[in-house]
Amino acid sequence: xxxxxxxDLQAGYGKVQVLFNGHIDVEPGELVGIVGPNGAxxxxxxxxxxxxxxxxxxxxxxxxxxxxxxxxxDIVRLGLAMVPEGRAIFTDLTVNENLRLGLTGRREKSGAQxxxxxxxxxxxxxxxxxxxxxxxxxxxxxQQLAIARALVSEPxxxxxxxxxxxxxxxxxxxxxxxxxxxQERGTAIIVVEQRAHLVMSIAVRTLVMREGHIRATLSxxxxxxxxxxxxxxxxxxxxxx
Amino acid sequence: MIQTILDALSYGGLYGLAALxxxxxxxVMRLVNFAHGELxxxxxxxxxxxxxxxxxxxxxxxxTGTAILALLMEFSVFKxxxxxxxAVLLIASFGVSVFLQRFYEIIFGALPLSGQIAxxxxxxxxxxxxxxxxxxxxxxxLALILLGGMWFFIEKTTLGLQIRAASSDFQTARLLGVRSxxxxxxxxxxxxxxxxxxxxxxxxxxxxxxxxxxxxITILALVGTVIxxxxxxxxxxxxxxxxxxxxxxxxxxxxxxxxxxxxxxxILVIIVLxxxxxxxxxxxxxxxRV
Numbered sequence: 001x002x003x004x005x006x007x008d009l010q011a012g013y014g015k016v017q018v019l020f021n022g023h024i025d026v027e028p029g030e031l032v033g034i035v036g037p038n039g040a041x042x043x044x045x046x047x048x049x050x051x052x053x054x055x056x057x058x059x060x061x062x063x064x065x066x067x068x069x070x071x072x073x074d075i076v077r078l079g080l081a082m083v084p085e086g087r088a089i090f091t092d093l094t095v096n097e098n099l100r101l102g103l104t105g106r107r108e109k110s111g112a113q114x115x116x117x118x119x120x121x122x123x124x125x126x127x128x129x130x131x132x133x134x135x136x137x138x139x140x141x142x143q144q145l146a147i148a149r150a151l152v153s154e155p156x157x158x159x160x161x162x163x164x165x166x167x168x169x170x171x172x173x174x175x176x177x178x179x180x181x182x183q184e185r186g187t188a189i190i191v192v193e194q195r196a197h198l199v200m201s202i203a204v205r206t207l208v209m210r211e212g213h214i215r216a217t218l219s220x221x222x223x224x225x226x227x228x229x230x231x232x233x234x235x236x237x238x239x240x241x
Numbered sequence: 242m243i244q245t246i247l248d249a250l251s252y253g254g255l256y257g258l259a260a261l262x263x264x265x266x267x268x269v270m271r272l273v274n275f276a277h278g279e280l281x282x283x284x285x286x287x288x289x290x291x292x293x294x295x296x297x298x299x300x301x302x303x304x305t306g307t308a309i310l311a312l313l314m315e316f317s318v319f320k321x322x323x324x325x326x327x328a329v330l331l332i333a334s335f336g337v338s339v340f341l342q343r344f345y346e347i348i349f350g351a352l353p354l355s356g357q358i359a360x361x362x363x364x365x366x367x368x369x370x371x372x373x374x375x376x377x378x379x380x381x382x383l384a385l386i387l388l389g390g391m392w393f394f395i396e397k398t399t400l401g402l403q404i405r406a407a408s409s410d411f412q413t414a415r416l417l418g419v420r421s422x423x424x425x426x427x428x429x430x431x432x433x434x435x436x437x438x439x440x441x442x443x444x445x446x447x448x449x450x451x452x453x454x455x456x457x458i459t460i461l462a463l464v465g466t467v468i469x470x471x472x473x474x475x476x477x478x479x480x481x482x483x484x485x486x487x488x489x490x491x492x493x494x495x496x497x498x499x500x501x502x503x504x505x506x507x508i509l510v511i512i513v514l515x516x517x518x519x520x521x522x523x524x525x526x527x528x529x530r531v
Contacts, residue, residue: 052412072415081416088413090406100399101406105418153418 001064003028003188004049004080004157009058011048018044020212022058024190026157031179031189033203035196035233041212042192043085046159049190050082051075063156076105081155085162085192087146091135095126095145098134102149112152119148122178140171147178157188164195176202196233197223208232243371245493251377253486254384255442259462260481261391262435264474265428267466268408271327275334276314277462278455279341280433283310284440285450286349289356296359304437311433312426320425338456345452353449362445380442387438388478391431395474400427408472461488468513470520479521484510 002025009022019041026032034042047053049060051072060068067075076082090098099119103112120127123144129137134145143163150158160179164172172195179202183189193199200206200223208216216232223229259281266274287303294302314337322333362376395401400423406414407424415421439458444450462481469480487509491502513521 050416052416071421072412073418073420076416076418084413084416088410088416090409090413092409093402093405097402100402101414101417101419104399104403149417 001028002026002061003030003063004190005059005061006049007059009045009048009060010056011044011053012056013044013053017056018212019048021214022048023214024207026188026190028156029183029186029188031183031191031203033199033206034190034192034209035194035199035206036209037194037233039211040209042209043161044212045209046082046161046190046192050080050159052082073105076153076155077107079107079154079156080159081105081150081153081157082159083146083150083161083163085165087142089134089137089142089146089149091133093134094131095134095137096130098145098149099126099130099152102152105153105155107154111154115152115154119151122151122181123148138171139166140168140174143167143171143175144178147175147182151182151187155187157190158182160189160191162192162194164193164198172198196229200229210235244373244377245490247373247377247381248493249486249489251380251384252489253482253484254381254388255439256458256462256465256485256488257478257482258384258387258435259439259458260465260469260484261388261474261478262432262439263459263462264466264469264471264477264481265404265432265435267477268472268474269404269411269425269428270319270323270330272319272330272334273327273463274314274432275331275459275463276337276341277432277436278453278457278459279338279345280307280311280314280436281440281443281455281458282341282345282450282452283307284437285444285454286345286354287437288358288441288444289354289450292356292358299358300437300441303440304434307437307440308430308433311429311436315425315429320422323421342452349450349452351452353451355449356444357448358441358445376442376446383438383442387435391435391478394431400424404428405474408474461485464507464510468510468520470522473520473522476520476522483521 004024004026006022006024009019010017011019022045024032034045036042044053048055051070055068059066062078062080065078067078099116106112125141126145126148134142137145163175167175176198179189191199191203200218200220206218207214208218215235218232263274263277266272284303284307287306288299291299291302318333318337322330362379364375366373366375395405403414403419404424404427407419461484465481465484466477468483469476487506488502491505492499495502
């Protein structure tokens with residue numbers, strides 16, 4: 001059964017529409033990318049799925065239920081967790097307290113400690129710093145904490161908004177390496193990125209957004225085809241959809 | 242001298258409680274609630290009209306009643322305005338404040354309503370040459386218990402953690418599953434409980450209550466939350482304490498010139514804000530509420 005199925009999704013802020021006819025299908029355990037330039041509507045698309053941006057029309061089916069118009073706090077309990085752009089960790093709280101907040105979104109309250117232990121295995125550096133203020137962590141460690149905090153709710157689908165933002169190339173490789181391990185656990189992932197090559201190298205397929213529309217769907221092999229990628233990304237050629 | 246210090250601690254504790262009540266609601270809603278004064282006033286009215294039932298029952302009724310009114314404010318007015326801008330919320334809280342003042346006038350009358358709540362608090366204790374008012378001691382103990390209790394609640398409980406997170410970044414807190422109605426409701430309830438505590442001390446000291454009973458302390462407690470750092474709960478308590486203690490010390494040291502107490506207070510406030518515009522404990526992440 002398809003885990004996430006989105007059709008004709010429209011969303012925006014006030015009277016300004018930012019997302020037009022958004023659509024996406026994600027199967028359980030799949031990693032799907034969304035790329036596009038600044039202002040393409042990528043974050044709005046993710047925010048609409050997570051419930052932090054209101055959809056004006058269209059449908060969002062997640063795990064067999066409609067989640068359109070539901071609150072973020074309900075959606076996370078259904079198994080859809082989001083790591084917002086800029087990490088959005090609580091810098092005044094400790095690493096441990098940030099993780100405790102992540103547990104709020106669990107469907108099952110039992111097994112919480114096991115979930116935390118598993119996440120600590122995935123990000124061992126957090127164990128060392130668990131009683132430290134999160135604001136004292138490096139950028140890469142903060143990104144790991146943001147992902148770990150979302151993972152302790154044991155989501156079926158993880159949304160990541162620009163996980164490479166502000167990180168050095170080495171740290172980016174580490175973060176993206178962890179995504180493959182998360183996927184191995186059976187968690188589906190949608191990654192929004194501006195670095196098209198980076199996400200296309202790990203995604204089963206990548207949607208290209210421009211000006212609020214999904215303009216193309218590219219496969220992993222398309223990452224090698226610079227002309228096709230540039231055409232989809234900048235709109236210099238015919239759109240593929 | 243000892244009495245001066247105790248008075249400063251007592252005033253500081255009282256204003257700290259008032260400022261923390263305001264800071265709790267501001268933290269989760271970005272609402273500067275001017276109607277907090279009317280929560281203090283209803284607490285005082287309830288103490289006076291129920292004191293014949295005995296102090297323990299009177300405390301129970303006043304605290305419960307004040308907390309219920311705080312929740313009613315949230316459900317009937319502020320919940321409907323969560324998507325409105327800060328200016329709309331501010332004006333709405335003025336509206337609630339004025340409405341409740343007139344409502345109290347209709348129910349209890351415009352003239353002060355008198356009553357003795359805890360006469361044992363108005364006496365003095367003598368230690369050799371030193372005389373200490375019981376009210377100062379009781380207020381300090383009450384403030385310590387309540388501020389300590391609030392610290393424990395905010396720092397050590399899950400709901401407290403959620404309130405801290407929501408005060409820092411409500412959108413992200415919601416994405417993690419923090420229920421907005423629950424934390425905002427809890428903030429209003431605790432704000433009401435703190436208002437009732439302030440009402441108890443004030444009405445014991447003054448012996449009467451009128452519709453404008455809570456206005457003065459609310460304005461000064463608001464100043465305290467700004468000095469402490471808007472959005473920071475520790476900052477609110479600290480700022481409120483600083484304002485209350487400063488008022489008390491100025492009253493003592495200015496003697497016959499105490500008419501200038503507030504002039505000096507606001508000069509000091511301006512100096513503090515010039516040096517630390519974000520307040521004593523600034524919250525860098527004062528973001529949009531839900």
